[in-house]
Amino acid sequence: MSESSAPARFPVTVDVVALTVVNERLNVLLITRLIEPFRGSLALPGGFVLPGEDLVGAAARELAEETGVARMPGHLEQLGSYGPGGRDPRGDVLTVAHLLLAPNFPVLAAGSDAEHAGWYPVDQALESLDLAFDHRQILVDALERAKSKIEYSPLAAVFCGEEFTVAQLRGVYEAVWGTRLDPRNFHRKATGTAGFLEDTGRMTTGDTGRPAALFRLVDAARPAPGQPTRAVLNPPLMRPRP
Known part of the structure; x- marks a missing residue:
């Protein structure tokens, strides 16, 4: 293999889009970043995958470190990959986003590189909040996945x-x-x-x-713990279309 065709090497991160319903509104869990880049900005919980760590383990660890949630409730699934180029001012970084659907759970405490953690209405997050990195696009994709997921x-x-x-x-x-x-x-x-x-x-x-x-x-x-549900609704409950 020539030097020009050598595989690229870049860091890998995970991000978690945690959704719940609070007071009849869909909410997303966001943290306020404590460090650069985007210090002081709102972001999805997440961080770098450590050596020897799998993606689900990294997602669970980051959620615990940044929000105090030691055990992920609800249903977790991989949403998609983003990058590596153009999404992080530090350079090429590939992130693997995960979608967490969960009953309302308390955010215990911010930690690690998060100054604050809390629930925010999704419509507010998309319309008026400035999210770090490409987290707005990740949230948009997660919302569409959630809408489709509960149909089928x-x-x-x-x-x-x-x-x-x-x-x-x-x-x-x-x-x-x-x-x-x-x-x-x-x-x-x-x-x-x-x-x-x-x-x-x-x-x-x-x-x-x-x-x-x-x-x-x-x-x-009922999905098995740690496993995606394979049950399918037949017929599906289709959302109203405009």
Whole structure:
């Protein structure tokens, strides 16, 4: 192999797009960078992959170091690769972005190279916040993946926790898709889709209004820990198109 055809060498990083629903709005987890480049700017949690570390392990470590979340909840999957050129003022850096869909979890503390960590509404992050590196484009891609993912898979329930009402599940679809859905039509589709939900036989208690039935994912729709779900909704719950 000639010197001109030798493989390129450059650092590899991971970034985590963590999405959850807070007060009926889709939120993304962002940190305020403590170091250059982009010191003081908002960014996705992430950092360099260490020697001997796999990508998922690096994503989990960076999330823990920068937000205090020691154990990643919910569903994690690889989103895509970005770079290496043109995205980092330090030079060529390839990043592998990951998408985390999770129920609302507390951000315990910022650390490592993060000054602050917290949840931000996705629409605000895209419309009015200046994100470091190419993180805005990564967030745009992650949002589209999440919108599509909950059409064809049962992963919308990941945002809800173990048990939930159909109204709570509908709230997730509305937050991710950014649209209002007809309650009766959604209830019919969600409960009528085979391999999706099962009635627990229990009802909500202690809330205002009438008690509502509690549902959960059927066993076949539950992703194994650390593994992507392979369950498919048939028919899918398609988002309204303009």
